[in-house]
Amino acid sequence: MSKTTIRGAWAAGIALLAFATLPTAAHTAEPPLPSASRTSPSPASPSVLPKPSGSHRVGTTTLHLVDDSRPDPWVPEEKARQLMVSLWYPAKASTRRRAPYMTAEESALLLKGQKITGVPGDTLSRTRTNAIADAAPVGRRRSLPLVVLSPGFTMPRSSLTIMAEDLASKGYVVAGIDHTYESFGTSLPDGRTATCVACAEQEKEVWKFGDKATRGRQADIAFVLDRLTGRRPAWQGGELIDRSRIGVAGHSLGGSSAAWTVLNDSRVKAGVNMDGPFFVPAPDKGLARPFLMMGAGKVHEPGGKDFTWGRDWKRMTGWKRWLTVDGGDHGSFTDYPLLLEQGGIDLGTPLSGSRAVEITRKYVGAFFDLHLGGRLQPLLDRPSRRYPEVRFWR
Secondary structure (H helix, E strand, C coil): CCHHHHHHHHHHHHHHHHCCCCECCCCCECCCCCCCCEECCCCCCCCECCCCCCCCEEEEEEEEEEECCCCCCCCCCCCCEEEEEEEEEEECCCCCCECCCCCHHHHHHHHHHCCEECCCCCCHHHCECCCEECCCECCCCCCEEEEEEECCCECCHHHHHHHHHHHHHCCCEEEEEECCCCECCEECCCCCEECCCHHHHHCCCHHHHHHHHHHHHHHHHHHHHHHHHCCCCCCCCHHHEEEEEEEEEEECHHHHHHHHHHHHCCCCCEEEEECCCCCCCCCCCCECCCEEEEEECCCCCCCCCCHHHHHHHCCECCCEEEEEECCCCHHHHCCHHHHHHHCCCCCCCCCCHHHHHHHHHHHHHHHHHHHCCCCCCHHHCCCCCCCCCEEECC
16 A cells, blocks of 8 residues: 555544544534544654663563552443552663563554554564563652653553653652553553443533543543652652642643643642644633643644634643644654554655654753743743744744
8 A cells, every 4th residue: 555545544533532622712623533544654663762762771560550449431240440650760781572562452443443554463563662571670769750641542551652661760769550441442451452432421411421531531530649758659660759739731632631630630730732733621710730731733732623722722821831732743742653654664755753852852841840940941031033933833
């Protein structure tokens, strides 16, 4: 199949993968993206994530957390909410193996969900990461800030691995959450793989779904914070986390959840929404904590298709920035454009996958360095000649 056809399927599919419907000023949703036969030649070699920019080695581990206090919101007969969480953190040197990007089953379900054929099902699981599996963490007690990441709808937690590894290399603990039954596939310890039960509900009424999912994800994040920062942390390095320096960032539906979490959880000091609508409006009293909105150009410029940005921007009373990235699209804030680019696929956007990764991790990293690290970040004060694609609004 030609690269043009692949581009139309995968690159457009990233937007569908993250959140199939985008709000417009008329409170309606864009029609679903057109379906297509999606095939691709088998890649010659696995994709490789870029090296993190910080000075620390990076370790990673996986936690299975069970919240017995509430049933699963999508499968009510399950009386407890199960979550898979990946942690990335500064680590000691280790001879252990590099961590897998995702499981083979998760890769196969993601490709199937996007109707992509012609590649081995485990293709994405063979992506080469930088983090060492179960490496010993390093740091002083209560010295490491914590950032929680929430992915886009139908996306796994691994979709934000590049950002997670980069933050960890700079001295952060990063927790990426798979919101069970909201992604195409989440592998569980008992051998099952949870699939996207929520997809059927999303197709019925987007705003009602978005409200429910945003509030549910906020509950997921709160529970993960409980388990990481409580008296008996679920992670062996829990004592390294500085409980006074916690942030949250999310892509698409995860960005909506980040905003709602900052509003409702006093432990969270700062948040980032990457190209996501605000499904639950900020209250009239406003959002007083630092918040960064960073999205694709045109769609998220003032007066663009996503009216929720202008609405909630007016209700932000603390430090705030509204940035858009010219030439990018909905998927530009995830790992996937770079992985596709490495596979020789033309993304069909002016912004390359490698440039998108550089911009995203640079600006999001600067935001957390400022508000969790207390280090001045001139990059966030005005447009940069080094990053002319990034536009500042208001």
